[in-house]
Amino acid sequence: ALALSMVAFGFFARGLDDGKHRVWAAVFIALSALSHGIVLIFVFGGAVVMFLLRIDKQRFRYAFTTLLTAFLLSAFWVVPFLGGHSFMTDMKYGSEPGGGSFTTMWDMYFPLVTSLDILLVSLSIVGFVASIAKKRFFGIWMGTYSIILMIGVKVAQGGLPVIGLLWNPRILPFIYLLRYMLAAVGVYELGLFLRQSIALQKSPGQIPRPASTNVSTSLLWVTTLLCLVVLGARYHTLPGGELTSSATGTKYSWGPLQFSSARAFSDGWARWNFEGYEGKSSYGEYRGLLDTMDGLGKDPQHGCGQSIWENNSDLNKYGTTMALMLLPYWTNGCIGSMEGLYFEASGTTPYHFITAAALSKQSSNPVRELRYDNNDPVKGVDYMRMLGVRYYMALTPEAISKADALPELAKVATSGPWHVYEIQDTTLVEPLTVEPVVVNERAGDRRERWLEIGTSYFQHNDEWSALLVDHGPDEWQRIDVIPDATRAVGEPGESGRQVDIVTASPDTAYTARDLEPVTVSNVKKGTESISFSVDKIGVPVLVKVSYFPNWKASGASGVYRAAPNMMVVVPTSKNVTLSYEATRLDNSAYVLTLIGIAIAVFMYRRRFRYGVAISPVISELSDNSSDKDDDSDNLV
Numbered sequence: 001a002l003a004l005s006m007v008a009f010g011f012f013a014r015g016l017d018d019g020k021h022r023v024w025a026a027v028f029i030a031l032s033a034l035s036h037g038i039v040l041i042f043v044f045g046g047a048v049v050m051f052l053l054r055i056d057k058q059r060f061r062y063a064f065t066t067l068l069t070a071f072l073l074s075a076f077w078v079v080p081f082l083g084g085h086s087f088m089t090d091m092k093y094g095s096e097p098g099g100g101s102f103t104t105m106w107d108m109y110f111p112l113v114t115s116l117d118i119l120l121v122s123l124s125i126v127g128f129v130a131s132i133a134k135k136r137f138f139g140i141w142m143g144t145y146s147i148i149l150m151i152g153v154k155v156a157q158g159g160l161p162v163i164g165l166l167w168n169p170r171i172l173p174f175i176y177l178l179r180y181m182l183a184a185v186g187v188y189e190l191g192l193f194l195r196q197s198i199a200l201q202k203s204p205g206q207i208p209r210p211a212s213t214n215v216s217t218s219l220l221w222v223t224t225l226l227c228l229v230v231l232g233a234r235y236h237t238l239p240g241g242e243l244t245s246s247a248t249g250t251k252y253s254w255g256p257l258q259f260s261s262a263r264a265f266s267d268g269w270a271r272w273n274f275e276g277y278e279g280k281s282s283y284g285e286y287r288g289l290l291d292t293m294d295g296l297g298k299d300p301q302h303g304c305g306q307s308i309w310e311n312n313s314d315l316n317k318y319g320t321t322m323a324l325m326l327l328p329y330w331t332n333g334c335i336g337s338m339e340g341l342y343f344e345a346s347g348t349t350p351y352h353f354i355t356a357a358a359l360s361k362q363s364s365n366p367v368r369e370l371r372y373d374n375n376d377p378v379k380g381v382d383y384m385r386m387l388g389v390r391y392y393m394a395l396t397p398e399a400i401s402k403a404d405a406l407p408e409l410a411k412v413a414t415s416g417p418w419h420v421y422e423i424q425d426t427t428l429v430e431p432l433t434v435e436p437v438v439v440n441e442r443a444g445d446r447r448e449r450w451l452e453i454g455t456s457y458f459q460h461n462d463e464w465s466a467l468l469v470d471h472g473p474d475e476w477q478r479i480d481v482i483p484d485a486t487r488a489v490g491e492p493g494e495s496g497r498q499v500d501i502v503t504a505s506p507d508t509a510y511t512a513r514d515l516e517p518v519t520v521s522n523v524k525k526g527t528e529s530i531s532f533s534v535d536k537i538g539v540p541v542l543v544k545v546s547y548f549p550n551w552k553a554s555g556a557s558g559v560y561r562a563a564p565n566m567m568v569v570v571p572t573s574k575n576v577t578l579s580y581e582a583t584r585l586d587n588s589a590y591v592l593t594l595i596g597i598a599i600a601v602f603m604y605r606r607r608f609r610y611g612v613a614i615s616p617v618i619s620e621l622s623d624n625s626s627d628k629d630d631d632s633d634n635l636v
Helices: 002-018 022-035 037-052 058-084 105-109 114-133 137-158 167-200 213-234 265-272 283-298 313-318 323-330 348-358 377-387 396-404 445-459 582-606 626-633
Strands: 242-246 248-252 256-259 305-309 334-338 391-393 408-415 416-425 429-431 437-439 481-482 503-504 520-527 529-534 542-543 551-554 556-562 566-571 575-580
Touching: 002 022, 002 037, 002 058, 002 137, 022 037, 022 058, 037 058, 037 137, 037 167, 037 437, 058 313, 058 582, 105 137, 105 167, 114 167, 114 408, 137 167, 167 213, 213 248, 283 313, 283 323, 283 334, 283 391, 283 408, 283 416, 305 323, 305 348, 313 323, 323 334, 348 377, 348 445, 377 391, 377 396, 377 416, 377 445, 391 396, 396 408, 396 416, 429 520, 429 529, 445 481, 481 556, 529 542, 542 556, 551 556, 556 575, 566 575
Parallel strands: 305 334, 305 391
Antiparallel strands: 242 248, 248 256, 391 416, 408 416, 429 542, 481 503, 520 529, 529 575, 542 566, 551 575, 556 566
């Protein structure tokens, strides 16, 4: 993503000089944006700053058409993401400083040892000042954008406006990147300064000649070499480098130079990840569990279904603590995984981790502000049933002992240290016995309001006599909910705050309306569909699959979002199918991308340019550079 963004900035910056490369700039900006949401902010923001630093009529035309095309090209992903953010999960990582990773803003901005920070910042300041003095645009842009991003780290402590979903330390890598690039410019400028100083000493009173292309290239190579030395020292890969021990400790030595003996942490990450699952010493244990679950799925006495496992850091021995998320892959979709890699993409994430906490000896509890029921398998069984989970895998002796004591859990297999249980009387599609109640929308963040409803119903189900939904037929009762002040913990933004518990407002009382009994049969779950049959139409049915606006029903009215984050449909036919399909917003986004492709093709065939590109390295040293720059703004 970062590599693509650097290429995008290069094309865009050159295009602001000569009006060319619009299509390439737009394509690489779009590719950068599609690589990661945070990079999207960085690349679009950087391009806008780049344009504003050189704003004029011609460049406005270039920047507008390029950025518009880039947005259109990426719209097929960006637009649905922005439109569906209220159905996602905010992990509520604590903003920094003070969230656990940093203690002060100073630590965030300057994370290295003091001496190295002073060196890099000093060099970057030299590069920035020299760029301003010599009107070198790219250096000016890097310095300006670094300052803007530093301000952004502070401003983003509360997340992004409207969307939220931004942990402010995620901006820091871009600041560091620009700082290091400016430091490289500083090294180059110091090299030029030393060259000129030596020339003046040799020939006092004579103005040194501007650096030739060969000299400039040599200085760039020296700068590159210094960067490679730093990287080689961090990864212990310098030719002739070795670890040496002395009374002061172990150091990595390269000739007379000494560096820390600790390798860059990314080196260990890469090595650990690229060893793969089969390269781990515990692969046999991991493979055995996968085969066991695959066998259960193929056994007609048990069958396919969702699974959840005890949350434990020891799972990292398989290659990652998330290794069991691949159960659907290894079992060809038969055994599902309640936990998914893209935590923030699903509104069910909080309820999964609440369930995992109840079923684990020591869970990680990554979603903040939730009211976890730690190590309480009795509640865990209820939670699994509400989520439609079929299999539970326990690892620690404590969790296994408690699971063995619960009659609702039947042990069906063991594999190494793992004990696998099947939850009794759990279903994926369940007929309702009481008519759902629609909760009227409240003011405030839509995602947070539904989290309050979802957790209140999920963890305090005995306090509600009907299932809560966000909308439904006119004949269903409507109620308001209010926070229970007696159970409030903390205020928004405070450390230790917990999500509010809501109760039905006394002003909108409701009564439980019993429904006629219905039998559900022939439940089939595909990759993007669920089908089932009912013996009676018109009676609401609960489908225990994560709600998202893309679900469409055939043979039923709905789909209605139900607490905690499931779906309710009202069958209009005895055979019902739910399919995950593109929404109007998705289709509109696809159209926008097609328009973007058409515009890109048109611009490629009908290129326009203005001015002549000027070397950003040596142009300012020529006597007539300012005249060329003035001409470039007036040429079409």
